[in-house]
Amino acid sequence: MASPQCCANPPTLNPAGGEGKVVDSFGGTRAYVAGAEESKAAVILISDIFGFEAPKLRKIADKVASCGYFVIVPDFLHGEPFAHENADRPFPVWIEAHAPGKAYEEAKPIIAALKEHGMSTVGAAGYCWGAKVVAELAKAHEIQAAVMLHPSFVTIDDIKEVKCPTAILGADIDKMSPPELVKQFKEVLSSNSGIGHFVKIYPGVAHGWTVRYNSDDAAAVKSAREALADMTDWYNKNLK
Secondary structure (H helix, E strand, C coil): CCCCCHHHCCCCCCCCCCCEEEEECCCCCCEEECCCEEEEEEEEECCCCCCCCCHHHHHHHHHCCCCCCCCEEEEECCCCCCCCCCCCCHHHHHHCCCCCCHHHHHHHHHCCCCCCCCCCCEEEECHHHHHHHHHHHHCCCCEEEEEEEECCCCHHHHHHCCCCCEEEEEECCCCCCCHHHHHHEEEEEECCCCCCCCEEEEEEECCCCCCCCCCCHHHHHHHHHHHHHHHHHHHHHHCC
16 A cells, blocks of 8 residues: 555646657657657656656656657556546555556567667666556566666565666655665665665655655755756666
């Protein structure tokens, strides 16, 4: 079961937001794309439960694209992000229809399409719900670099099986992946000498801080920018 933190601070969605564009199908899934399609490195950003129309997520996509990557944000929720006001779809019902395993299967043809477009390396980053999708991709050797940001549903057994360089960016205040669990993730990754890793717990922030922060809070903005810089640096080291 998800923590209330997973559902806190929902964004105001904007289907027309961002500097990129929405395409009806990329590898079979509607998606927001940004950056040069002639790039040799791609990054898939996988949303939290509020979906691919979240403005801050699209800003992140645009900023990652400005570093030379082709970025794709798939609509793995198929037009049905979680909505508090929808009494007919409380979270237990909603998550049954949107299990991360389904998104993992849909991600594979997207990765195949990226490779068909000439991209030789593919990274993926997942936020909250999306981090579980990234964990599955990393376990299956589908991607060359993984980033999990304030992950939900990710287990120690998942981390034991990752097969690519993996970064985990955790929150100091987090019910889903508390610092104690993130430290265990680090211990597991450290014990596997063949897997590069970067694990960081950001002080004073709560679950969801990278995509659902208060834009009027200078400290929150600074922490989100720090996480974005750490994520981009991870890709620069492992995808280029």
